[in-house]
Amino acid sequence: xxxTAFSTLPALExxxxxxxxxxPGDPGLLTLLAAKxxxxxxVIVHDALVNEDCLKLARPGAMLEYAGKRGGxxxxxQRDISLRLVELARSGKRVLRLKGGDPFVFxxxxxxxLMLVQHGxxxxxxxxITAGIGGLAYAGIPVTHRDVNHAxxxxxxxxxxxxxxxxxDWEAIGKGSPVIVMYMxxxxxxxxxxxxxxxxxxxxxxxxxVCNAATPSQQVLExxxxxxxxxxxxxxxxxxxxxxxxxxxxxxxxxxWLGALSGRTLVPPTExxxxxxxxxxx
Numbered sequence: 001x002x003x004t005a006f007s008t009l010p011a012l013e014x015x016x017x018x019x020x021x022x023x024p025g026d027p028g029l030l031t032l033l034a035a036k037x038x039x040x041x042x043v044i045v046h047d048a049l050v051n052e053d054c055l056k057l058a059r060p061g062a063m064l065e066y067a068g069k070r071g072g073x074x075x076x077x078q079r080d081i082s083l084r085l086v087e088l089a090r091s092g093k094r095v096l097r098l099k100g101g102d103p104f105v106f107x108x109x110x111x112x113x114l115m116l117v118q119h120g121x122x123x124x125x126x127x128x129i130t131a132g133i134g135g136l137a138y139a140g141i142p143v144t145h146r147d148v149n150h151a152x153x154x155x156x157x158x159x160x161x162x163x164x165x166x167x168x169d170w171e172a173i174g175k176g177s178p179v180i181v182m183y184m185x186x187x188x189x190x191x192x193x194x195x196x197x198x199x200x201x202x203x204x205x206x207x208x209x210v211c212n213a214a215t216p217s218q219q220v221l222e223x224x225x226x227x228x229x230x231x232x233x234x235x236x237x238x239x240x241x242x243x244x245x246x247x248x249x250x251x252x253x254x255x256x257w258l259g260a261l262s263g264r265t266l267v268p269p270t271e272x273x274x275x276x277x278x279x280x281x282x
Contacts (some may be wrong), residue, residue, distance in 0.1 A: 005032055010124070012040040017085050017095040017116055019109045021102040021128015022046075024135040024242075025214035027053045033126045034098075038062075041096035043088050045081070049100025049131075049240055051215055078108060082115035089121045100240075102130040106156050106183045132181040135213025135242040139220045140256030141249055143181065148247045153177035157185025157192060157243070164188045164195075174199025179246035186211075186241045190229035196245065201225055206249035211241040218258075222249060 009032060012018055018037045023029035030038075038044065038057040046055060048068025055064060067081045088095045103109025103125065116123045132154050133143050143152050153173050159165040173180060174196050185192055186209060197203055203226030211219045223231040225245060253267045260266050 006036050006039075009033055009036050012037050012094045012096065012124075013122070014042075014092045014094050015089050016122040016124070017089050017097055018124045018126055019097045019103045019113055020099065020126040021107070021109075021130070022050045022054045022098050022100055023129040023214070024101055024131040024138065025051045025212065025218075026138070027051060027057065029129050029134060029214065030054060030057070031126060031128065034128065037096045037126065038098075040094055042093040044096045044098055045085060045088070046098040047100055050098050051100075054098070078111060079115075082112045085112060086115060086119045086121055089116070090119075099128070100131070101134075102128045105130040105132065105154070131213055131240075131242045132183060132244075135210050136181070136208075136244055138214040138218060138258055139208065139210040140252045140254075140258065141208060141210070141244055142251060142255065143179065143244075143248065145248055145251060148251070149178035151177055152179040152181060154181045154183070155185075156183050157188050164191050170195040171199045174201050179244065179248050182243040182245070184239070185243045186232065186237075186239045189232055189243065193225050193228045196225060201245070203227075205245060206247060207243065207245045208249045208252065209237060209241045209243050211237045211239070213240075213242055220252070222252065 020034045020037050022034060035057060039059050041058065041062055043063045043065060044055065044058055045065045045067050058064065067076050085095055085097055097112060099107045099109060101107060104127065109125065113123060113125065136143055155168060157164060182192065203224060205225045207223055207225050207228050209221040209232060219237060221231060221235050221237055254269050256264060256266060
């Protein structure tokens with residue numbers, strides 16, 4: 001990258017940690033600070049959702065450490081990851097903690113930062129484009145649209161124990177949020193869909209699953225809340241996925257810009273066909 005783009009940016013100093021969001025997948029969505037950190041880090045501690053193409057931007061000789069956590073698979077404990085950051089910084093390394101999306105949006109970046117504070121380690125937070133916004137944009141689904149919604153809710157589909165969080169007020173969200181964006185919700189979509197329908201959402205309401213968002217393997221499943229669980233199972237799609245419920249999903253046939261680059265014809269809103277249960281590569 002042109003050195004001029006980096007010239008006014010802060011340096012990743014020895015003995016410090018940058019907690020950096022890598023965005024939803026496409027390395028083109030990295031911020032300048034993220035790219036600079038990759039170019040300067042001695043050690044990059046990355047999670048499972050970081051696209052390998054982002055890691056290719058690391059400086060020659062940088063050490064890559066995998067610290068991913070995936071549901072149902074052996075994973076590093078969060079406390080161990082946080083303490084590893086402390087250990088590396090104390091040894092004088094320039095440490096980049098690289099996370100998919102944004103470190104402060106269901107990324108546990110706050111926990112890691114608090115551990116650094118506890119041990120007196122200097123750090124910087126470098127926000128990234130969260131999958132709940134950027135991933136949906138790559139599927140042609142806007143999080144907000146003036147004619148559809150004036151509010152949106154972001155929630156996680158499972159807690160630290162791997163089950164749907166008890167603390168979520170499904171009735172309040174179901175009644176009050178026209179658009180709901182869910183992280184880590186695919187595994188529990190049957191229960192989540194039932195909760196939302198019980199809260200008053202229509203079984204015919206549009207829902208979309210965007211898997212491997214903003215990567216060459218991105219796939220999108222459009223269906224309805226009532227059919228979501230069955231259609232996900234039939235599709236064979238697997239996480240990671242971002243899930244969105246609401247009328248904004250119906251804008252996708254008109255706004256699927258990535259599909260248009262591959263030859264798909266975008267349909268004006270008044271001409272959109274009413275299809276459901278479609279799985280299309282994007």
